Amino acid sequence: MHTELNALESQSDELALLGLMQLVSPALPIGAFAFSQGLESAFELDWVRDEASLAEWLSGVLEDGLTRCELPVLARLHQAFGQADSETASATVATWDEWLAATRETAELAAEDSRLGASLKRLLSSLDLLPSDQQLPSEDSLTPLLPHQAGYVTLFAYTAHLRGVSVRQTLLGFAWAWLENQLAVACKALPLGHTAAQRVIEQLRPALVDAVNQALTLEDDELGPVLPGLALASALHETQYSRLFRS
Amino acid sequence: MMLCDIAKSPLASGHRFDQGRHWAASLDLRFAQRDGVTRMVQARHQGPLRVQRPFYPEGRSEACHVYVLHPPGGLVSGDALTISAHVAGGAHALLTTPAANKLYKADSQGVAWTQHTRLSVEDGATLEWLPQETIAFDGSKGEQRTHIELHGSARCLGWEVMALGRPASDLPYVSGRIEQHFRLTLDGKPLWLERQPLDPLHPRFAGRWGQGGATVQATLWAVGIEDAPAAIEALREALPDNARWAVTIRHGVLLLRYLGNSRNEAWALCEQAWQLLRPLWIERDAHTPRIWLT
Numbered sequence: 001m002h003t004e005l006n007a008l009e010s011q012s013d014e015l016a017l018l019g020l021m022q023l024v025s026p027a028l029p030i031g032a033f034a035f036s037q038g039l040e041s042a043f044e045l046d047w048v049r050d051e052a053s054l055a056e057w058l059s060g061v062l063e064d065g066l067t068r069c070e071l072p073v074l075a076r077l078h079q080a081f082g083q084a085d086s087e088t089a090s091a092t093v094a095t096w097d098e099w100l101a102a103t104r105e106t107a108e109l110a111a112e113d114s115r116l117g118a119s120l121k122r123l124l125s126s127l128d129l130l131p132s133d134q135q136l137p138s139e140d141s142l143t144p145l146l147p148h149q150a151g152y153v154t155l156f157a158y159t160a161h162l163r164g165v166s167v168r169q170t171l172l173g174f175a176w177a178w179l180e181n182q183l184a185v186a187c188k189a190l191p192l193g194h195t196a197a198q199r200v201i202e203q204l205r206p207a208l209v210d211a212v213n214q215a216l217t218l219e220d221d222e223l224g225p226v227l228p229g230l231a232l233a234s235a236l237h238e239t240q241y242s243r244l245f246r247s
Numbered sequence: 248m249m250l251c252d253i254a255k256s257p258l259a260s261g262h263r264f265d266q267g268r269h270w271a272a273s274l275d276l277r278f279a280q281r282d283g284v285t286r287m288v289q290a291r292h293q294g295p296l297r298v299q300r301p302f303y304p305e306g307r308s309e310a311c312h313v314y315v316l317h318p319p320g321g322l323v324s325g326d327a328l329t330i331s332a333h334v335a336g337g338a339h340a341l342l343t344t345p346a347a348n349k350l351y352k353a354d355s356q357g358v359a360w361t362q363h364t365r366l367s368v369e370d371g372a373t374l375e376w377l378p379q380e381t382i383a384f385d386g387s388k389g390e391q392r393t394h395i396e397l398h399g400s401a402r403c404l405g406w407e408v409m410a411l412g413r414p415a416s417d418l419p420y421v422s423g424r425i426e427q428h429f430r431l432t433l434d435g436k437p438l439w440l441e442r443q444p445l446d447p448l449h450p451r452f453a454g455r456w457g458q459g460g461a462t463v464q465a466t467l468w469a470v471g472i473e474d475a476p477a478a479i480e481a482l483r484e485a486l487p488d489n490a491r492w493a494v495t496i497r498h499g500v501l502l503l504r505y506l507g508n509s510r511n512e513a514w515a516l517c518e519q520a521w522q523l524l525r526p527l528w529i530e531r532d533a534h535t536p537r538i539w540l541t
Contacts, residue, residue, distance in 0.1 A: 045490055047455040060456035102437035105502075106495040224442040226451060229459045232506055235493030239483065 012164055019163030020170070023156065024177035026184065030119035032177070035112045036185040036245035037061075038230045041237035043189055047229070051196045054186055055203055058179065061230060062204070062211050066178060069225040070153050071171045071215035073100055077157035078167050081144055089144035097147045097154045103224055105231035108238060108247035116152035120159065129162060171212040179204060189244055268325035268358050272296040276330075278311060278372075280337035285311035287340075295319050296328065305534045310339045310375070314538060321349030322389065324358035329365070334401075336371040339529075343377045345538045352386035353423060360389035370399025373471075373529055377521065379539070380408035380510055383445075386423045395431040395468070402471030402529060406517045410510045411445060411462045420462065421447050431468065431500060438498040439468065458506065465492075465505040465513040467520055469528060472501060478527045485523055492516055 026033065039057070042048040048057045073096050080096070083089035104110035124130045146158060153174075160170035183200060186192040192200075234247065272294030279288045287301045299314040315330065322328065334340050353359065368374045381391070395403055409427065412420035424446045431439040443464070451457025458464070472478045475496045482494050482503065491507040503520055505513045522533040 042455065047459070053455075056454065057456055060451060060454045064451050064457060098437055099440065101498065102440040104497055105441070107497050108495075110497040224440060226442060226444060227456055228443060228461075228464065228504070228506055229454070229456045232490075232493050232504055235495040235502075235504065236490055238493075238495060 016164040016166070016169075020160065020165045020173045023159050023163070023165075024173045024180075026177075026180060028120075028123070030116055030123060032116060032181055033184060034245060035116070035181075035247040036189070036237075037109065037112065037182070037247055038234035038237060039182055039185050040189050040243060040245045040247075041233035041240055042230075044240055045233060045236070047233065048186075048190075050190075051192060051200060054190070054192065055200050058182055058200065058204060059207055061227065062175070062179075062207055063214075064226045065230070066175060067211045067215050068218065068223055069100070069103060070174060070178075071211060072218045072223055074153055074157050074171055074174055075167050075216060077154055078161050078170050081158055081161035083144065086144045093144050093150075093154065094147045097150050099223075100151055100153055105225070105227065106234040106238070109231075109234055112247045113151040113153070114149060117150050117155045120152060120155040121146070121150065124155070124159060129159070168212060168216070171215060172208060175208045175211055179208065185245065268354070268356070269327060270294065270325055271327045271329075272317070273329040274298065274315065274331070276313070276332045276340075276342075277335070278333065278338045278340040279335040283308050285338040285340060287311060287313060296330065304537075305531070309531070310341045310373070310534075312341045312343075312536060314536075315342055315344050315378070317344070317348065320346060321351050322360040322362060322387075323351045324354040324356065324360060324388070326360040326362075328360075328362045330363070331365040331367070332374065332376070333367045334369060334372040334374045336369045339373040341375040341377065341536070343536050343538065344379045345541075347379050348381045350381060350383040350387040350389060350425065352384050353388040357388060360387075362389065362391045364391075364393045365396070366394070366403065366405065367396040368398065368401035368403050370401060373402040374405075375521075376403070376405030377536070378407070380410055380514060382410045382413065382510075383420055383423070383425055385412055385418055385420050387420075387425060388423050390426045390428070392428040393430070395429075395470075397431065397433045397470060399434065400471065401433075404467070404469040404521065404524065404528060406465060406467040406521075408465040408510070408513050408517060409445075409463070410513075411447075414462070414508075420445075423447070429466065429468070431470070433470070433499070438470075439500045439502070441466075461491075461506040462508050463505070463510050463513050464507075465503075465517055467501075467503040467517050469501040469524055470499060472524065472528045474527065475499075475501060478524055481523050481527065482520055486516060486519060494520075 048054050076096050077093060080089045080092040104113055156174055183197040187197055274296040275291040277289035278285055284307055290298050295318050297316040301311045301313045304312055366374055366376055397403055412418055427443040429441040453460050479494055492505040494503040505516055525531055525533040
């Protein structure tokens, strides 16, 4: 009996792990590869020009961006999706979804969030992972409602919760997907060699864990990205002459 | 005009130099339209914050111009300044200051100052918030919050220009901590949230993702421009072509940001942007407040 329970438990853990790997895979067809989050502009401005300056830029964005913004909000959203009182939870989800949208510094960063959110929602819907009542409030709805135009972070939290991924692993997965995507941008546009990209991963792997630890300790009034340089670069990208990426 | 409610409490006298040092000053302005004229219907103040008599350099039926005065000229440890302005439907107010606002070095106790600005604009009202720059002296510690509450079709344009240190005297900002917050809501929903902790000892102060070593920064916001793409196009055409500033629009809020090292460059950029935007925004030519020229 005991071993049977253990076996069931480990099976659900394994399914959660696979669900997370599926969600953070570059093969997930939501078009994340099309966005650089200001990095392409940083190349153009010569702010990032090689492996060392790339690692510095990414460490900075991780600490002053993800750690204070996406990661702690992801944790709050994940917890809200797990709440039984779906009315309160829906309000919490809507609040953080709005908060995230309001912190997006530029047109391209705002568009990236809403486009990836819409793509992920479409994908979930075509995999029948989106309850049909998700658009309409109903009394017997067990999951909190997704806001009408929920952003990527909100959809990411929703999917991770659905797949039974723990809060910590959800945050780690999100940070990992961000790092891999940024390095793919660098390999394509800088260009950075693939081995050099792996060296940057080796260097930043512990920083991802630190970022998650830090993100989980922040209070609401400590949140908010502090990326004035990235904001400037991203707004300049709107008029960049030659560009491969949409942000 | 009504300049009333001078409240003086012994606690607010500021004659303390310990951790409890606190000198509060507040100004609460309300504007409303009466018979086609924007009137300043309330100007309550407490402590050293005043307004000059409103005037109408653009004509009686046009914007009501008001100078906000802070006679001490700057903030020291323990100062708590609160400026609120409310503009009712149909009214149009333009607020500015006669001089730069200085943020002095924190006292030996490291006590911070606070400056809160609350701008509330009703449906059909217009507010321009165009203060002169803020100069932070080395060692200054404090928090500057700007809350903009818009309703319905409210129109609001404003800026904050912040210069760190005093380059002319070769006194850079190498210690201290200033936290700048912006919060803009429309009918209660947040559209723009931003925070800028300015800490010269933090890696982001020099890092390219952060301040990039910039000692002067400016942020201009505008809400209510009908043809925003045309406005952005006009700004990009006319303003100097360099990578120290950029403009964007998200969630209906136009944001122009500057990161550089020149107070004059930042100020010229904001002033020129305002001159270009005003006709597109409210179909009025910019009328430069004379106090800026003195």
